[in-house]
C-alpha cells in the first residue's frame with residue numbers, strides 16, 4: 308500500500324534489498340510494478356555500490372527503493388540516503404526486524420521517506436499480527452489511512468471512488484502494542500546481551516563469523532546470526548534440533564526465489580554465500596543466560 312501512496316504503478320521499477328523476507332517486496336507485485344534486486348556487501352545489508360550500479364543499469368528510472376535492516380542491524384544509511392536524494396528516488400525503510408535499533412541515535416524506520424514495522428508474533432514487540440507505517444509527510448499518512456480503511460469517501464453514506472484494503476489494526480491489539488513500547492528498550496538491551504553472550508562463548512571457533520554492526524548504528528540484534536566457514540549449517544541445525552533447540556538458515560535471497568526468476572538483479576554472490584553458510588540462533592528476549600550456554604555447548608559439539 309505504501310508504494311501505491313507514493314504513486315508507484317504498473318510497469319514502474321522499484322529497487323529492493325535482495326537479502327530479505329518476501330513480505331518486504333510483495334508490495335511491488337501488488338502494484339504490478341517490477342523489482343530490481345540489489346545484493347548485499349560485507350555489512351550483510353544492501354550494498355550502496357551495487358545500488359548505484361542498479362540505478363545506472365535500470366531500463367527506466369526506478370521510483371522507490373525498499374531497504375531491509377536485516378536481523379535488526381542497520382544499513383549504510385548515510386550513503387543510501389545520499390544516493391536516493393541525488394537520484395530523486397523515494398526511500399522506504401523496512402524496519403520490521405529493527406524496531407528499537409538506531410542510526411546516529413535516530414530510530415530505524417524514521418530516516419527514510421517512509422518506514423514500515425511488523426508486530427508479528429516473532430518480533431521484538433508483538434500484537435500477534437499487524438504492523439505500522441510512519442512518515443513525516445501528512446498527506447501520505449492521510450492517504451494511507453484512507454486506503455487501509457476500505458477507501459471510504461468522507462460522506463455520510465458509503466461512497467467509494469477507488470478500492471482500498473482492510474489493513475487497519477484493532478484498537479485492542481494497538482493497546483497491547485502501545486503497552487509493550489514501555490519495555491522496548493529493555494528487550495533491545497536483552498537481545499544485545501544474548502548476542503554478546505553468544506559472541507563471547509563462540510568467538511574462539513575460527514570458522515564462526517557473526518553478523519557485523521556498522522559503526523554509526525546500534526542494532527537491536529533481533530536475531531543473533533552467524534556464518535560457518537567450513538561446516539554445513541544444515542548439519543548444525545539438525546544437531547540443535549536433536550536437543551530440542553530451534554535454529555534456521557538465513558533468509559533465501561529474493562533473486563534466488565522461483566517467484567523472481569525473471570526479475571532484474573545486480574549481484575556479486577554475497578547474499579547467496581551468506582544464505583548457504585548462515586545460521587539464525589535462538590534469540591528471544593526471555594532466554595536465560597543458561598539457555599544461551601546450552602545452545603553454545605550443543606553448537607560447539609556439532610562443530611567438532
Ligand SMILES: Cc1ncc(COP(=O)(O)O)c(C=O)c1O
Nearest residue numbers: 328330331403425426427437438
Ligand atoms: C524484513 C521483513 N519484512 C516484512 C515482514 C512482514 O511482516 P508481517 O508479517 O507483519 O507482514 C517481516 C517479517 O515477518 C520481515 O522480517
